[in-house]
Amino acid sequence: MTTKFEELKTRFPNLIPVQEMRANVSIIELAVHYGYEPQAHKGLSRPVLHHPTHNDTIIVKNPQDPAQQIYQRAGDFSDSGTIVDFVRNRLPTIFSTFNRPGQHEFRNITDVLYDYLNVDPSQTARNRQAVEVKSDPNPRQTFTKDLLDLRPLEPDNYLLKRHIDPSISNSPEFSGKALTQVSYLNKDTGRTDDFLTVQNNPAGRYVAFHNVAFPYYNGHSPEVMGFEIRNDNLKIHAPGSDRYASVFISNVPPKPQHFVITESVLDAMAHKQLRAIKGDDAFDTVYFSTGGQLTSEQTNTISRYISSLDKSPDWKITLAFDNDTKGHQYDLQFVQQLVANHLPITATVTGLGRIGYMLPESEKYQTHRAAILDRLSLYNDNLRAQFSPLANDPAAVKELSSQLINVAQKEGQIAIHVPQTGPALQAVSEVILDVAGVRKRIGFDKSCGKDFCEDLKRQVEKAQRMPYAIMDQNGTLMYESKSAATIQRIMKHLEFQHNGPNDTVTFKAIERQSNGFHKPQAQVSIKEGQTISFMEQPDFKRKVQEEKGELSPQKNSNIEERNEGLTSTPNKLRPK
Template structure:
């Protein structure tokens, strides 16, 4: 007997929703419709992925279907019960049940009824990945279970171009430690620290990793470790990945709270600031460990609220400069602006984020302005489509970037935002500006994919070029090996920006062997007028030296041209 037949005997008319939830597990339904269990991601909270739709979900309370909830990886707006799971996937995974002319909830229950009719043998197969004992399958985190030591001098961070001065800086001193792993060569498996300690006679092969502690803001206890090495990128078993974050050392009065995806990015960001001469201890760095959950956002907000801050403090969202990083920006912004403009998740087609805009007269001005920003963004895309000149591939690609503005039930408006950097970035920026939160929250991106890549590029450029001209944002505007060319570049920038009422700052930096920069010249323009222009004596001396060398080189060429050409004697041929 199928589960549907069993329930129909108890409920001849309509099966109540609580009974549907209690008898259909999200895990079972997902497996039935093509999701695969990613066993290496853990068992206490199973992770499943649909290869066709690129949809990855995390299951909480896997053993109790009635209490089971899910969350889409990297998108806490797509979460909830099995009802939410189906509703949010009617356009994709469950499209066969998606009948637009039919009430949405009817479509959802049709999916559940269909699964209840599945053969019990198949149901049993789908159920196999559910952990049988949550308590034993989930290891409780305890710092004492790991061999933690002071950071070794020769460590993995150095291979990622992180300078020892940054590791020992006020922000990161003591925040990176060594974690030793023990490989038993007889079994080929890594054994725990306590096991290795209890068996000193075994000839273990030791591996040293770099570990970063994670905290939840509710206690001073370490809640987990992020562990890194050349071939290792994971959290220690039992770590609280969903609530906890890495936090750097806290200055007396923080001015900036910088949120990033990894501790390595945070260190690289600090180093890129330091090489340009900015060594101020005024920032707190957070890392979310390559993900972002609603709980982590709450933890960061809790830290920011509790700390004594400078008057002009800001939260800087510096996630990676890719689609995932921009999605994190939008997720974070949605949650922070919710007191003024609460948006809700809604059904959207594949590769789009659905935002349900709040109703009511109080939210009307922001709602209409946001819709206007979306339409303005679409008009820009449409103009690009018109200029594609018959290039169908480009036109199709551009069309997929349009933000869909949908009206639900003839009143509530939803935005279906493409998961592209430009579209998500535009909505994040609009939400911050229209709600007034832009004064406290700023989205900043690396010039490369992330700050580790930017640091790597910087290190390569310091070996290739002697001089670099940087703007007020710290970005490199020009690179050269000539002091004369560098000086002329500054003069050109001065002419370019004077008279246009702009505020610009440029620095001319000399590369040092260790990757640090030494300032050689400084140009500051306010309201189109030069207020400061300074050249260091050593730079002036280098310019004069180059001019002298060039002059001598030219004179040498001129002299060689004016000298009479020595005629080679031609041997005479003796008569025979």
């Protein structure tokens, strides 16, 4: 019988195109051929296969069409993609016999595929029959924008419940990027009908739900490739949305300086609002969202967008994924993929609870390898020092072992196995950036809480508990209080306290608003120990007088407002 390789060589005598190899080599067949065992009790329309030796479990989508097949390692979005990605990520393990040092990685990958194309057809048939592929009862829909009832963002929308101020949703970054999407629950069937069905059924009994929708793009076309839809207890993508390669992108400023990447659009908006609260309202940032995941194709899409834009000379990418283990894992995944041209570190399969990467083998990367290993060794030494007082505690020894970054060598190749802990993942990300020499272009911005939405929520809650605060000229919080009178007293104390020749400072009293924004209420400026100005807003003075019982609210209108809304006393009238 003629092998697939012989058939293809008659059509392509010089070189078999990659797309042809993808169409003729099924991920499922290749996996079965190399020891993966079908998990029939787990996968129905999407087969699940497990390799017992390497403890590697994969899920295969589009199983009936090899050309469209993609896989994902269970629980790990970073290990996903086409058959090329499947082979690449397993060259050091499953396909190690084809991983020849000194040979280009892609040549090693094609050698694996060529080898399988040469397998006897009777064996490939047995591989194919080893997995029973059932038809998907809910096949993937093609994304069609017309199936959605989309409208301009309504004033009363879900964003308000997440403390996103209208000034942010209407800002240059996000104007037109958040829409209202109406879902229709059919009261007779108990199911949601698409918009075209609703339009064709005017007599239908429907309950309408108004959600917020964010468009996603793939960077190849200006067309919308899907929508992320959010509301209370609703966090989905519209049917048929391209979640594999598409991302949300905000409006682009004329010459962007910052590129901020978050897990959700809500986090992006909260990040912008937190910046605005601190006084940074510049339109110089492009925000991306990956929709609660990160695939290699999404990283490529973001990179493609950034490369295509006319940027400020000091442009920088800021990874602002969630402040949890998964967020740190996304940081490392993005960094590893982004620096591949400078430092080709490749993903590999390792045990549960760890992420594996192969360091480059080429001699020209010898200095880079040494630098990486030195830094990781220092990280492990510092970790051991923290555990040294508990050296005789078996539980502590076990905990230390689970947190150390392991280094493995096999046939001249060096792999690092990183525990899925925030500190270890962050350490490796920073090491790679430093060794690759791209630290000035890529950085991190982690929220104090789990994400920036949580940080914004804390700001709003703090406004309810402690509406008044004092900050210095750097924005550092000095004092906070429920009382305007207390804040006024502290401001005056700070004025008289800083009377030395080296005291040049400014203190600002603010009132936190319900949306987290700061309203200036008072300011004292001191230069070389002398007060340049002391100013208070009339509203602030009224509240102080009300607290002291010196003024009733009914008499507020009689207060004289001077100096364009500010009360200012020059230094010469305020001797120290």
